[in-house]
Amino acid sequence: MATVIVRPELSALLEQTGALHKHLCPRQVLGVRMGMLAAEKFPIELPQSGKRLIAFVESDGCFADGISVATGCSMGHRTLRLVDYGKVAATFVDTLSGAAIRFFPSPDVRKRAAEFAPEAGNRWQAQLEAYQRLPNEDIVLCREVALNLDLEAIVGKPGKRTTCSACGEEVLNQREVMKDEQALCMSCAGEGYWRVKG
Template identity: 50%
Template sequence: MDIQQLLEISSRDHSHLCPRQILGVRIGLAGMNALGFSEPPSKKQLVVITETDGCFADGLSAATNCTVGHRTLRVEDYGKVAATFVDTITGRAIRVAPRLDIRELACTFAPEESRHYFAQMYAYQVMPEWEMLTMREVVLNRSIEKIVSRPGMRVNCDVCGEEIMNEREVRQHGLILCLPCAQGGYCQSKAENFLRVAQVEEV
């Protein structure tokens, strides 16, 4: 696959190209190749789990054709430039990440460039795969069938009443709960927050 064409796709919505986009494309190609795909497979045979969002994820998407909208690109935001590639038919999973010393290595590929950013921009496009990336086979903690789920799976939370899709509910004490009601979510209403502050002040 033509890396320059993929970089153009990745940078199209950013109006610029950056080292993380290039890493996304390179890691995307490497992950597919490790699973035996010379190009993006059809019929959702490939699922990519990225460990950060942003430019890196856009590079992955450009190389693999996996997207959040098609539910083939999933974000587990650990703040890491790394991704796991899963063959949904065989269940085989490969995690690909940059070598820990990749920034230092990039400078050796562009010794005439004193600015690290631009050295990385050049080096990440030309470095041999084996010199810039690490790969290891992994086992998913949940089966790919559970991660992807099935169409039409919907239930309602017994606490908030909202609909839960894709078998993301949890069952506790005989109740069907959404994750925020069961474990706490990423936000809360202002009224809930005010009540908690008042309770703390009383103590």
């Protein structure tokens, strides 16, 4: 007997993401719609409870929460990664097959929203309504891509730990950098985003 995949409804997913934020906004809706479209493109039941699908989101904020609710990808599961391009776009990768698809908004999505809901009080409201009701192809585009990243290195060996030989702090998931046969954390290796004050 064929397995029937029961997919959650848009309204249920929007309720969840809206509750996270105490509001619902157009970008959350776009994130949810992209996640739902991913559920049609990949042979994976979404929202997933496992770790098969990894999402690379290209901006943080409301959009990323929409993606997370619709796909089950999360930082906690190590299946949601931020690549901060400041774009409302995301690439999903099936870690089993290696297939990767990038989803991005149709370039004239704002215009379409304004045309779809001219009676809406303002542009924000028009987008909120239109992004929920327009068909996928009017708001989201997607294309197959190949990753420039080493997926295995990104996933790393969960559970593997090293101690930085300079600061003595623990480094997880193979994020250490080897220099002169010494394991260093990224900060001590000179790639840090912070420095000691003074």
